[in-house]
Structures are given as C-alpha cells and as structure tokens.
Amino acid sequence: MTEKLSETARTTTLDPLLEEGWTLDENRDAIMKTFKFKDFTEAFGFMTRAAIWAEKWNHHPEWSNVYNTVNVTLTTHDVDGLSALDVKLARKFDGLAGEG
DSSP, X not given: OOOXXXXXXXXXXXXXXXXXXXXXXXXXXXXXXXXXXXXXXXXXXXXXXXXXXXXXXXXXXXXXXXXXXXXXEEOBGGGTBOBXXXXXHHHHHHHHTTOO
C-alpha cells in the first residue's frame, strides 16, 4: 500500500526535485513542473514516453499541453498528498525530458 511521505522523506526526496525546477503547489500537497520543448512534436513525444511509465507504474499525472509546453502536477490521490510514487515519477519525467 502506498503511504504519504513522512517529514524526513519529504526533506530527503523533495529537496533535490525542488532544485531541478519542481515547485510545491500552494493549494494542496502536490508538486508541479513546466517542461518546455523545441516544438509540439517533441512535447507530445515526451508525453507519450511519460505515459508509458505512468501506466507501467499505475500512477498517472495531472497534465496539460499547449504547443511546446507540458505542465505536470503530481500527487497521490489515494493518500491525499505526496508519496514515493510522485518522487519516482518526477525523477523519471526529468530523465525523459533530458533534465535528469
């Protein structure tokens, strides 16, 4: 079963993500990031690769795409906040975008 991140885990796992451009959502326990690409094709390719991993790990982002920009929000609805799954998916998304 997935659990909400403990205070210790939040510090050790979220701080590196915040240094990589992720931000904390001011309205709920979630992290967000905007990815920018050269064009729509690259943005859509990123979303396709990211979707494969999200499906494989059964953890799906909230996201939107406008032309070359993909906005991503991660949270775990089952625990009403951030979990290790969000951290894992954020790291994977950074890698897929060539940022990790």
